[in-house]
Amino acid sequence: MDELDQIQKARRTLLKLGLATAGLLLLNGLRRFLGYQEPRSRPVRAVLEKPESYAPDSIISVPEMGCWLVRDASGFYAISRVCPHLGCQVRMEGTTFTCPCHGSKFSMDGGVVNGPANQPLQQVQVGQSSDGRLVVDASVTVAAGTRLRL
Amino acid sequence: MRVHERSTHTEGGEVRRTLTKRPSFYHHLHPPRVPLREARFRYTFGLGGISLLMVLVLLLTGLLEMFYYVPSLEEANKSLHQITLLVPYGSVIRGLHYWAAQLLVVTSLLHLMRVAFTGGYKGGRRFNWLLGLSLMVMVLFFDFTGYALRWDEDIAWALKVGTNLLRTIPYAGEGLYALVVGGDEIGRPTVVRIFGWHVYGLVLVAAIFTGWHLFRVRRDGGISRADKKGPTISRNELVRREALAALMALIGLLLLTVFFPPSLAPPANFDGLPAEATAPWFFLWIQELLRLGPPLWMGVIIPLVLLVGLVLVPYALDRSAEGEGLWFNRPGRLAQIVVFLIVAIIVALTLVGVLR
Numbered sequence: 394m395d396e397l398d399q400i401q402k403a404r405r406t407l408l409k410l411g412l413a414t415a416g417l418l419l420l421n422g423l424r425r426f427l428g429y430q431e432p433r434s435r436p437v438r439a440v441l442e443k444p445e446s447y448a449p450d451s452i453i454s455v456p457e458m459g460c461w462l463v464r465d466a467s468g469f470y471a472i473s474r475v476c477p478h479l480g481c482q483v484r485m486e487g488t489t490f491t492c493p494c495h496g497s498k499f500s501m502d503g504g505v506v507n508g509p510a511n512q513p514l515q516q517v518q519v520g521q522s523s524d525g526r527l528v529v530d531a532s533v534t535v536a537a538g539t540r541l542r543l
Numbered sequence: 544m545r546v547h548e549r550s551t552h553t554e555g556g557e558v559r560r561t562l563t564k565r566p567s568f569y570h571h572l573h574p575p576r577v578p579l580r581e582a583r584f585r586y587t588f589g590l591g592g593i594s595l596l597m598v599l600v601l602l603l604t605g606l607l608e609m610f611y612y613v614p615s616l617e618e619a620n621k622s623l624h625q626i627t628l629l630v631p632y633g634s635v636i637r638g639l640h641y642w643a644a645q646l647l648v649v650t651s652l653l654h655l656m657r658v659a660f661t662g663g664y665k666g667g668r669r670f671n672w673l674l675g676l677s678l679m680v681m682v683l684f685f686d687f688t689g690y691a692l693r694w695d696e697d698i699a700w701a702l703k704v705g706t707n708l709l710r711t712i713p714y715a716g717e718g719l720y721a722l723v724v725g726g727d728e729i730g731r732p733t734v735v736r737i738f739g740w741h742v743y744g745l746v747l748v749a750a751i752f753t754g755w756h757l758f759r760v761r762r763d764g765g766i767s768r769a770d771k772k773g774p775t776i777s778r779n780e781l782v783r784r785e786a787l788a789a790l791m792a793l794i795g796l797l798l799l800t801v802f803f804p805p806s807l808a809p810p811a812n813f814d815g816l817p818a819e820a821t822a823p824w825f826f827l828w829i830q831e832l833l834r835l836g837p838p839l840w841m842g843v844i845i846p847l848v849l850l851v852g853l854v855l856v857p858y859a860l861d862r863s864a865e866g867e868g869l870w871f872n873r874p875g876r877l878a879q880i881v882v883f884l885i886v887a888i889i890v891a892l893t894l895v896g897v898l899r
Contacts (some may be wrong), residue, residue, distance in 0.1 A: 425631035427610060 438530040440522060444469065444543050447527075452485065458531040460517050461485070463501065468540035471517045471529045472503050478510040490514060503537055513537055573782065574765055576775035581766045581868060582784065586661070589788045590654035596789050597647040598753065600796065601685075604640035605742070612692070614738035616731050619694035620810035627807055638800030644686050646796070648825050651682050652886070659856060659882040662867045662875045663767035669857040671759040674752055676853055681749045683825060688741035690823045694734060695808035700820040702729060703813070704833070711839040729813050769868030827896030828889045849885050856882065 439458045447453060447469075453462040459482075460471045474482050474490070481494035489506060490499040497508025504513050518533040519541045527541075580586065611630060613622040626633035655675065658664055664672035691702050706729065709719045723740075725732025760766070822830040832841040856878045866872025871879060 422632050423607075426607060426633065426636065429611075429630040429633075431625070 437532065438528050441527040441529065443525050444521075444527055455529050458517070458529045460529065460531055462519065462527070462529060465501070468542035469519050469527065470502075470540050471519045471531075472501075473515040473517055473531065473534075475515070476510060477512040477514065478508070483514065570778070573778045574761070575778050577765060577778070577781050578768045578770070579774040579776050580770065581768045582776055582781055584788075586870075587657060587766070588653070589785070590650050590657055592785055592788060593792050594647055594650045594654055595753075595757075596792055597643045597650060598749075600639055600643040600793075601647070602746075604636045604643065607636050608640060609742065612738075614692070614734050616694070616734060619692065619734055620807075623693060623695075623807055627804075634804060635800060638804050639796055640689075641805035642796050642799040642803075644689055645824075646799075647682055648686055651679050655679060655853075656882060656886060658767075659875075660879055661767060661870050662861070662872050664857040664878075665767070665861065665867045665875070666864045668759075668763045668767065671756060671763060672857050673854065674756040674759060676850070678749065678752050678756060680850070681745060681752065685741065685745055685749070686825055687823065688737050688745065691737050692734070692741060693807060694811050696811055696817050697806070697808045697821055698823075699811040699813060699816050701822050701826070702733075702811075703816070704820070704822070704830075705826075706733075708838055708842045711837075712843060713839075767868050822896070824893070824897075828892035831892040831896045849888070852881055852885055 436457050439455055441453075441455070441462065444464075447462070447464045449464055449466070451464050455462050455471065458471070459475060460473045462469065462471050472490075476483050476492040476494065476497055478492065478495055478497050481492050483490040483492045483497070483499065488501055490501075490503075491497070492499075492508065492510070495509045497510035498506040499510070499514050500506055502513075503516060505511065515534045516537055516539055518530045518535050520528045520530065521541070522528050608626060611622055611626045611633070613619060623637070626637055628634070630636075658672065658675065687701075687705065691698050691705075706720060706724050709723060710716045712719060721727075723733070723736060724730075725736050820830075829842055829846060832845055835841055860881055861875040861878035863874040866874040
């Protein structure tokens with residue numbers, strides 16, 4: 394009888410182990426099913442005109458990249474219009490960027506003037522293509538103060 | 544099970560403390576003992592239980608599909624392609640959903656026949672027969688709306704014919720059509736409404752009716768039985784048998800899913816319908832009927848007459864209380880013949896449609 398008990402005990406343990414493993418595999422399958430994400434198709438970068446086309450001290454909106462291209466005395470830079478507070482789109486008012494949602498204000502170079510935001514507007518990458526045109530890539534952020542000098 | 548202490552004060556002034564056990568929800572699902580004879584596979588074939596299992600599979604797989612299915616004209620077919628081809632195990636979930644739905648039609652019908660042939664509708668169980676019939680009708684609508692949600696070439700004809708059939712109904716026809724289609728022709732609101740019916744409207748009604756149907760089984764005295772005093776098996780033994788049957792049914796479902804995955808055609812174009820008109824297999828019998836005469840009669844009235852024939856089984860065709868629990872019992876002979884004829888007509892029409 395004792396031997397039979399042991400066999401039965403071993404059998405039950407094996408079955409429980411098997412069931413637990415199956416359960417974990419099933420949960421993992423469920424995790425993979427629910428975790429699928431569609432690849433996003435957004436424009437990667439915007440190719441603009443040659444730098445000579447832009448007058449000094451001009452601000453050009455690049456809506457498809459969600460930013461402005463600014464040319465000042467020190468060169469070109471692109472400033473994101475996403476407010477670092479809670480993601481609203483800032484507007485340009487004179488020489489400041491203001492956020493309509495909670496009133497944050499930023500200077501031309503993105504620095505915080507006032508408002509609930511405590512981080513500056515991000516700068517995104519401005520480069521040049523092989524034929525000399527300006528290329529803005531909003532997926533790459535660069536340090537504040539970066540300029541494309543010509 | 545929770546154990547509670549209870550104090551009872553006797554007449555002599557003593558206080559007697561007893562421990563009572565409070566039953567859990569599990570204990571409410573089945574009576575403590577069920578008749579052995581009727582618990583045998585060859586009595587019920589487990590058809591009601593298998594149908595319930597199919598419903599549970601459908602609820603779960605349907606919920607998972609809802610994470611990805613988009614009920615819009617442009618996205619419906621595309622999102623189903625995504626589920627089938629891109630989402631990990633998406634084809635398995637969709638296949639299980641499809642096969643559980645098809646099997647549910649078959650097991651529900653066989654369950655209906657089993658109940659009819661064993662007199663399980665007699666006496667107090669008459670009302671439950673009606674509940675079951677309602678569920679059978681709902682199953683067909685579930686299958687049709689689910690089929691339509693593919694929004695591919697294969698369903699285009701079925702949807703057009705099905706919705707136009709509603710229009711033939713006098714007085715209520717145009718209103719019903721507008722309710723289902725959401726306009727004067729199939730378009731953007733249609734897919735949203737069909738999705739709403741399939742995923743919520745029908746589910747709500749079916750959930751109520753299913754719960755009621757199961758409750759009535761218990762209240763009417765459990766499984767219909769021939770001998771009120773016979774050997775019994777325990778609740779736990781019944782659950783063991785049910786678990787085994789469920790396991791086998793699930794394996795069958797998985798095999799069907801793996802070896803016979805459901806098809807998916809390119810998106811439907813209602814301006815340029817394909818050459819061949821196809822109805823889903825469970826409505827082939829109606830399509831065959833529609834070839835024979837005016838649509839209101841063939842597509843609406845005759846199916847309703849067949850339904851009324853089934854409704855009348857315990858109210859007009861067999862009102863006796865004897866013969867319950869016996870296959871092909873004598874008192875129910877007329878009811879059995881009528882049920883057999885109705886099913887035979889539907890099956891014969893379906894076969895004609897298949898062979899065409």
